[in-house]
Amino acid sequence: xxxxxxxxxxxxxxxxxxxxxxxxxxxxxxxxxxxxxxxxxxxxxxxxxxxxxxxxxxxxxxxxxxxxxxxxxxxxxxxxxxxxxxxxxxxxxxxxxxxxxxxxxxxxxxxxxxxxxxxxxxxxxxxxxxxxxxxxxxxxxxxxxxxxxxxxxxxxxxxxxxxxxxxxxxxxxxxxxxxxxxxxxxxxxxxxxxxxxxxxxxxxxxxxxxxxxxxxxxxxxxxxxxxxxxxxxxxxxxxxxxxxxxxxxxxxxxxxxxxxxxxxxxxxxxxxxxxxxxxxxxxxxxxxxxxxxxxxxxxxxxxxxxxxxxxxxxxxxxxxxxxxxxxxxxxxxxxxxxxxxxxxxxxxxxxxxxxxxxxxxxxxxxxxxxxxxxxxxxxxxxxxxxxxxxxxxxxxxxxxxxxxxxxxxxxxxxxxxxxxxxxxxxxxxxxxxxxxxxxxxxxxxxxxxxxxxxxxxxxxxxxxxxxxxxxxxxxxxxxxxxxxx
Numbered sequence: 049x050x051x052x053x054x055x056x057x058x059x060x061x062x063x064x065x066x067x068x069x070x071x072x073x074x075x076x077x078x079x080x081x082x083x084x085x086x087x088x089x090x091x092x093x094x095x096x097x098x099x100x101x102x103x104x105x106x107x108x109x110x111x112x113x114x115x116x117x118x119x120x121x122x123x124x125x126x127x128x129x130x131x132x133x134x135x136x137x138x139x140x141x142x143x144x145x146x147x148x149x150x151x152x153x154x155x156x157x158x159x160x161x162x163x164x165x166x167x168x169x170x171x172x173x174x175x176x177x178x179x180x181x182x183x184x185x186x187x188x189x190x191x192x193x194x195x196x197x198x199x200x201x202x203x204x205x206x207x208x209x210x211x212x213x214x215x216x217x218x219x220x221x222x223x224x225x226x227x228x229x230x231x232x233x234x235x236x237x238x239x240x241x242x243x244x245x246x247x248x249x250x251x252x253x254x255x256x257x258x259x260x261x262x263x264x265x266x267x268x269x270x271x272x273x274x275x276x277x278x279x280x281x282x283x284x285x286x287x288x289x290x291x292x293x294x295x296x297x298x299x300x301x302x303x304x305x306x307x308x309x310x311x312x313x314x315x316x317x318x319x320x321x322x323x324x325x326x327x328x329x330x331x332x333x334x335x336x337x338x339x340x341x342x343x344x345x346x347x348x349x350x351x352x353x354x355x356x357x358x359x360x361x362x363x364x365x366x367x368x369x370x371x372x373x374x375x376x377x378x379x380x381x382x383x384x385x386x387x388x389x390x391x392x393x394x395x396x397x398x399x400x401x402x403x404x405x406x407x408x409x410x411x412x413x414x415x416x417x418x419x420x421x422x423x424x425x426x427x428x429x430x431x432x433x434x435x436x437x438x439x440x441x442x443x444x445x446x447x448x449x450x451x452x453x454x455x456x457x458x459x460x461x462x463x464x465x466x467x468x469x470x471x472x473x474x475x476x477x478x479x480x481x482x483x484x485x486x487x488x489x490x491x492x493x494x495x496x497x498x499x500x501x502x503x504x505x506x507x508x509x510x511x512x513x514x515x516x517x518x519x520x521x522x523x524x525x526x527x528x529x530x531x532x533x
Contacts, residue, residue: 406431
């Protein structure tokens with residue numbers, strides 16, 4: 049057996065090796081020793097269970113080669129001149145390491161949906177999906193379908209992961225938020241948080257690595273160094289805070305709990321009764337984005353006397369699968385919307401103004417969606433669909449003023465908004481727009497609302513620079529202000 053430095057295993061890596069759940073997620077911060085512990089686990093399985101099959105999957109073959117094939121063939125002496133010194137054999141054509149006891153480690157890559165199709169018929173006992181957030185949930189499901197076999201070996205899936213990437217949403221749902229659907233059993237999933245300081249070999253080889261991470265922009269530093277899953281590289285709404293921003297709270301000299309009670313440095317707040325106090329006179333709006341195969345989104349907003357928006361309720365037409373529509377017809381959607389407005393105590397009897405995607409007035413396919421809405425007494429004005437201007441209005445609403453107050457809040461019952469907004473990312477080809485392939489329906493509906501009540505950005509005032517003061521007037525005024533003449 050290769051002489052792995054067991055003293056180099058951190059407590060979290062040891063926890064990874066001993067975890068017995070069906071799905072073991074390991075990661076968080078960059079440089080946490082994830083690939084290393086994957087190699088250790090694969091080798092330990094192969095020595096302990098003669099005949100077992102392990103499979104290591106990365107997004108591309110070069111990543112697979114660099115992170116696993118090269119170090120494992122070296123550690124197992126696969127190319128040793130003396131055959132007796134080889135702990136295993138490597139077949140480069142089949143991309144497999146075979147042990148004398150019949151155990152195997154398969155190396156596979158999965159870069160596209162087409163690549164995932166190649167795994168049909170593949171069987172493995174242990175799957176290691178390295179950098180799982182580089183894969184879509186559909187590919188993840190196809191890969192985990194390979195974990196099967198009529199034998200007594202353990203059957204387990206290990207997923208290493210960092211915040212960000214196309215798979216951020218499903219990894220966060222299963223491992224971080226622990227939100228499950230269908231036949232998913234919470235007991236089958238475990239998440240082990242890794243930190244860069246856990247990686248002793250890296251710390252020994254590069255003592256300045258942490259300092260390099262600390263020098264990154266804030267969003268990257270939070271994701272790569274601190275392992276935060278609500279902020280990651282490429283996040284379109286990195287300024288959205290579902291919880292009070294700790295850094296800003298510290299600067300203000302208050303705790304996060306105090307900030308939440310004061311509605312400062314956060315956008316998500318506990319719902320409160322809109323039929324009490326001044327809130328009874330607030331204006332109510334409805335915003336809407338149509339969808340059928342993809343989710344539709346309808347939200348209700350309250351606007352206080354200072355023009356601050358409150359997202360108070362939402363009806364999001366999504367199944368338990370992210371970005372999958374419930375496939376309600378327009379009639380069903382507006383029937384439900386009307387029922388909500390007629391029965392909910394915050395909406396019943398109120399005058400409600402509406403704004404919606406202008407495309408719902410399209411009559412090219414017969415009766416427009418807007419006409420169907422009117423049939424149920426649900427009325428809209430066409431929203432301003434300028435995308436970049438709309439996104440800027442969303443950002444303006446999220447800005448905190450000098451005292452930490454934003455100009456919009458989201459009630460904590462609006463789960464769709466809280467889930468989807470942090471996951472939206474920039475479009476690679478349109479740097480100032482978001483990626484429309486993502487779950488952007490709530491964002492679009494929010495954008496229409498912001499454009500219906502546009503505001504100016506908060507621009508911090510800079511001290512006026514004195515370019516020239518030939519009469520020393522500035523100095524004289526300063527002297528007089530301090531009692532000097």
